[in-house]
Structure formats: structure tokens, C-alpha cells
Amino acid sequence: MNTFNHSENDAIKKLLEETAQKIEPSFAFTAQLEKHLKQTHKPKAGINMSNIKKITSPIGWAFALVVLAIAFNWIASQIAPKNIPATNIPEVVVTESTPSPSPTIVESSPTPTAPTFVTLPTSTALPFRDDFDGPLDKDWEWLREKDSDWSLTNNPGWLEIIAGFGLINGGNMNNLLLQPVPEGNFELETKLKFKPTEEMEFAGLLIYENAANHIQFGHAFCHAPSCTGDGIYFENMVRGSWNVENFEFEADNLEIVYLRLRREGNNFTAYISQNGEDWQLIGTHITEMNPLSVGLISGQSFDRDGQNPAQFDYFIINSLP
């Protein structure tokens, strides 16, 4: 039987190899792409010392000095620290929260170049809180519930959702835990325990209109060029396409993270914290989506057999002025 299986496997191998050998990109395509690559190739700027030796006139030297000064400034700007992982920022001063009813929201830049800690005001009301200490609150509803992949008992006091296979935009992602979107401005908060390891595994907060329009903010693993690997990602899908800005932020082996996601009109702003008190601005998406639900998600793994659990300690909705 084994011999038979081996010979069948060999036949399939042969079929695969033969088929592969027959696939050739067209000459027009490869030539066009090669031309494009050559045109977009930008060699690194370098200084040719032999050219410097040839400079003899004072004007030439003055010009050379200006060029050197510009180059020095550029190099200095390149080696300045840009994105310091949250775990390496122990000395940042954070001002106390104020109970002011009219909060000051710090304007976010598209991509923060340095950690920006802000004072987040205490909310004016507390419409909803679930600590996952007992049965799920009656306001929750599952979208595509897969009963075997969530639990309130595996880690008591935490809601566990397996990051299973399925794409949120593909309409086949299981276990979206949702409730109706609050009226007006609001803030979502959760404490997440998750170690993503497979490509695209994601867990976190969700503001959801439908599969083609939503915002997700959480801990994920992604190796695409626009990603930072194990990181915090704040993503916005608009009419079926991901916004190119994902506010990637290196997680650096962070296992527990606090997430806040605010809606103020069309501004959706995300913050993270390592202790639930000191909050760091991640960024703002501005979008005209019409959210219908808010909640928690865990999934999007490309590993069909993946069983990586994401655990949520609580979920809060605060209203904002």
C-alpha cells in the first residue's frame, strides 16, 4: 500500500513540476516591469572623494561646504530616534486625569514620530461595562458564533476568543461579539491578553458597519512591508479597501495591553496603555462611516488550524461629550 501511495505521490509531484515548468510570464510583462524597476531605483547618495580633490576654486569649496552641511543635517535627522517601543519609555511624565467635563483632545498627527502621552479626561457617564465575571451581558450578540471557540471559563474573569481562520472583510470570520453602537460620541476600552504569532492574527476592539466598512484596533502579527511584525495596528476599511495608514506600532513582546478607541464625530482615535493609567496616542482615522455595532474580535489568522486564544479582561463603553 505504501509503495502504491508513494508512486501516486510521485505522479502528483511530477504533475506539479511539469505544470510549473509550463508557466512563463510574458516577455512584455517582464520587460515592462524591469524597465519600471530600473526607473524607480534610487541609488544611495554618496560622496566621491576623487571629486572633492578636484575642487580648487573658492566658489567650488563654498559649494562643497554647503553640500556637506546639508548632508550632515540629513544624516543627523536619519539617526535621530523615531519610534521607541512602548516598553522602553519608563520616564515619560504623564499628567493626572482631570474630571473636566469638556475634555481636551490632542490633535493627532497621521503618524506620530515620537510617543505622545496625553491626559485622557474621565468620561461623563458610564453606560456599559462587562467584566466577564459571569454570563455575557444581555446586550451582547454574536455574529457568526462558533461556540467551541469562545469561553468564559478557561481563564475565569476573562472572555477568551480563539483567533481562528476567517477574514472580517470576507464575511467568514467567526465570533464577532457586538452590541449596538451608542449614540453620539463614545469611547471603548478593553484590557487584552494576546500573543499573535501567525500571519494576520488579530484581536482587539471593533467599530463595525459591515464587512466593507469598519475600524479595528488591536494587537496583531503582520509581515507585509507596511507592517512591523508583532505590533499594535489601527486599521480602517473603507468600501472594501484597507486605508494605507495602519499606525503600526511595535509591540515588542507585549502580552497585555489596554486599548482605547474613541469616536468623536467622524474622528476615530486610538490609544494604548501598559498600565491602564498612562495612555499613548496611536493615531486618528477620519472617515464618514456609519457604524452600527461596537465590540470585540479575535481572528483573521491564515493558519486554518490555529488555536491561539485572545483574552479580554473587560469591555467598557463610556460616553463622551
Next chain:
Amino acid sequence: MNSLMKTGSTSPPMDDIQLAQLSRTDSDAFAELYQRHVTRVYRYHMAHVGNVKDAEDLTSQTFIAALESIKSFRGTGSFAAWIFGIAANKKAMFFRSSKPQVELDEALHISSPKLASDRLANQHLQLDSITRALKQLSSDRADAITLIFFGGLSNIEASRVMKKSEASVKMLVSRGLQDLRERTSLRLEVEE
């Protein structure tokens, strides 16, 4: 491509790692790398998407991303494993941002302008069968098979791309072939 040879006309061509280092400043060096790897990257994408248009798009994206990040290639592994890591990510992003239920079915029926003759149409049908069969495998098994049989990677290179051990990759390939044999229409193709 004489500029990319080592000193002296009898010297062997530069290897991929030397070319990658040179590519940081020399567009000809990157062009040489491109020529060496474009067909296998294209084959890998074709095996996954099953149509020329998307395979060309993904191949373009793969090499443009590679050019943009060539400085990050440190030469600790093979260039092939590095560029197939990018290709695998582009493929993953493609399926992530598309609508799978529609794409999978439609992709298999898009006629290719390059495959107009009967002979090529026949090949296209064969590729269709394989693409369809691969969709029925777990993503890991399908990836291992496409990296090795279509990308032409060694087991150890595929293990680097997939961030798994070489033994795991061998196992994935073996089980993938078994799945193809037991659960897919490829069995019929082979028997015919």
C-alpha cells in the same frame, strides 16, 4: 552584465547575496536579481491566484517591495527565501483584501490572453485544476507545496519563508501531496 562579474572574464557570476549588496547602489545589479527570480515568483503567484492579471500584479508588487527594502536584506539567508517571504506576504494581503468567495470562483474562469492556443488552453486547464485543488488544502500545506514546486525553493529555504523547521516543511509537503491525492480532483488528472 559584465559589470556584475567578478574581476576577470573567467570569474564566475556574482552570487545573489553579492548582487543584493550591490543593488543598494546599482540598478543593473537589482535587474540581474530580478531576471534570476521573476519566473519562479510569477509561478508561485500563478499557483495561488490562477489568473495572469493577478499573478502579474502580485509579481510586480513583490519586486517593487523588494527594491524598496533591499537595504534590509542582510544576507543571513538566501535571497530566494527573502524575496519569497515578500511574495508570501503580498499573496496573503491579496487574499486578505479581496472577497474570497467571489475571487476563488471567478479567478478560475478568467480567460488568459496569453493562453489563446489549444495547447496553452490545455495547460491553463491543468493549472486551473491545481489552483482549485490547492484551495482545498490547509494554507500551510498549500504554501509549502507552492514554494517548493512552483517557487523552486529547497526545503530549508521554504522553512525560512514559513518560519517553521525543515522537518515541519517536509511533513507539510508530504501531507499536502497526500491530501491532493485523496481529496481532490488531481487524483483523476494523474490517473488519466
